[in-house]
Amino acid sequence: MAITAQEVNKLRQMTGAGMMDCKKALVEADGDFDKAIEILRKKGQKVSASRSDRETSEGVVFIKTSDDQTEAVLVSLNCETDFVAKNEEFLSIGDSIVDLAFREKPASAEELKGLKLDDLTVAEKLTELVGKIGEKIDIGAYEIMSGEIVVPYIHANKKLGVLVALENTDGKGEEAGKDVAMQIAAMSPVALDESEVDQATIDRELEIGREQAKAEGKPENILDKIAQGKLKKFFKDNTLVHQAFVKDSSMNVSQYLDSVNKGMKVSKFKRVSVSA
Template sequence: MAITAKDVNKLRQMTGAGMMDCKKALVEADGDFEKAIELLRKKGQKVSASRADRETTEGVVVTRTNADNTKGLVIALTCETDFVAKNEDFVGLANKAADLAFENSPADVDALLALSAGDITLGEKITETTGKIGEKIEISAFETMEGEAVVPYIHSNGKLGVMVVLKNVNGASVEDAGKDVAMQIAAMNPVAVDKDGVDPTVIEKEIEIGKEQARQEGKPENIIDKIAQGKLQKFFKENTLLSQQFVKDNSLSIQQYLDTVSKGLTVTEFKRVSIG
């Protein structure tokens, strides 16, 4: 049957696919819109598969928190180019994924992808968008948090997000303090909240590095261990959140800064999600 420009435009409005793709799909489907939509989805699957080995180093990070800021989540939707990362459909898809995750509390990325996003799943929607845009798209990070106060922060480039859990709030207004701490995490990328949270393998590695540095400096063997322990303490101070110098006021550590907001206020957990 003859495919009119009106038919092509209608399918384009329904799917968001390109004009030529819509025309080809309608011709192959003999004018059947449902079949044409299915063909376009299949094309998306083919595009997705053909780009599976591509790196996704661009994208957006999106956060959500509930009304009383006791629960939150952060999601990173990634793609191949900055141009696509700024695409309205792509950003809308990231927000759709965040909304679905927030409403349904999936256990992991696979469960999130299986959620219904209208008449198809979120995973199918991502595949469909891959076909439409022509780049690999994936959810590269999905983290959830809960506690007394969950404070989110998105860096100005949209590619870095942080969520912080505070405790011992004691009725204080902690949103600004939470944002300050989140910005600290974004800038300084601590390895853990405090030394107790540092992976034992990291500690072992730092001790060995400290010992080797001391030997290279010609220090006596009987004080090598002591020197290595001193270097480890310096590592904790520089690389664990609560011990780090507060970037806005170097006279205070992060824990000392939090104490000025509310005595005993501290951080129990954080997540830092960065793209690229």
Template sequence: MSVQISAADVNKLRQQTGAGMMDCKKALIEANGDFEAAVDYLRKKGAKVAASRQDRESNEGVVIAKATADGKRGVVVELNCETDFVAKNADFIALANKFTDLAIENNPASLEDLLALQIDGQSVSEIIIENTGKIGEKIGISKYETVTGERVISYIHGNYRLGVLVALNQDIAGLEEAGKDVAMQIAAMNPVALDKADVDTRTIEREMEIAKDQIRAEGKPEEMVEKIAAGKLNKFYKDNTLLNQEFVKDSSKDVRKFLNDTAKDLTVIAFKRVQLGS
């Protein structure tokens, strides 16, 4: 004899799980009205949905950047989904914030460690699988970055599409605005490194080769190639390393001078820039 499932029961399960009405009704029927078994059924269904969507692209989503209450550490998390529609949903944004807050509280060493952390007895991985079932799209955390410093400033740009962390070497009054200005610089100008010494060898070699090929194509004599290429490399450093970049809000100075003018010897010691889907 089949158990009668009332609309009130379906609604109760829907409120409890966030799953769709028809999915909740089917789960209660399959579980003969047992709420715990119905929740398990929905979670298993979610796992199946997650598995069946592994080949789907999930390049939409949100990027959340936050700093700890004491301003000494910052984290940035990218939570992805398949469509812009889901990315703009308040519940999806709240889920991304929940994962970011968890990272702020627990300081996991890696993305794998973040996925293993628990909220109300469920790991982040399990919560992702469950929400894949609810939402009907492949979702997942693709990036987790962190920085530490005397003062860390966080910045979110473009409706959660880009997050920046800036770690400063000093913590004195009035740094918030300067830190935000540098974060906006990073968002806009996308530096490849903090300073000249931080550019990796492979990038330098590639830039030098490109410069030399351009110079030779212009017909310059071979004895001038190295010298001109070195000049082009210096231009690359000026355009692409944060402290040497022209400050966007005042082109008369670079970022290094802007910081030093704000407070003596103030500088950036680390930064992270996470752009959605890149």
């Protein structure tokens, strides 16, 4: 059947797909708009599948926080190029996804993808967007956090986001939380303190310490002691509470928080970066 330019344009307005793609879909669907939309979505699925091995090292971090600052949700929406990360529709869908995640509090990113966003699931929305834009798009990270106060931070490039929860704040947590969130963004601690560093990392650092000491010609009987010393240095440099506070290196992060309010401390944090 003959497809009019008006019909093609209508489908384009409905889906955002290209004019030729819309025309082909309408021809294939014999003018049935619902079938044409389904055809376009299937095309998106094919595009998505064909790009499933592509690296998504660009994207944007989105954060939504409750009015009382006791809850926050972080979602990163990843893509292949910085150009797409600045696309208005990409940003709009990211905002919608983080709003949905905040309302529904799904248990995982996969569960989030199964939630309805308008008339489609999040996964279907992303597949549809892949079909329009032509590059891989996916949820990279999904984090939910609650606490006495949860302070968010998004770096100026929107590719790096932090959530940090504080306790014993006595109403003084917002500014301190922002300072600590920026510390986390800049210094990328591997854990809150030494008790949260995984055993594989500890074993690796001890092995490195032993090998360094051996290379320096230290006696075999003191290699373990030297390695333990190097491990303590690793904890000091790479765990949040022991790191030197970036705004005042005369104190560590734990001491800084205690100086703001006695007993204030970080209960947990998350740092998410979409950069390669």
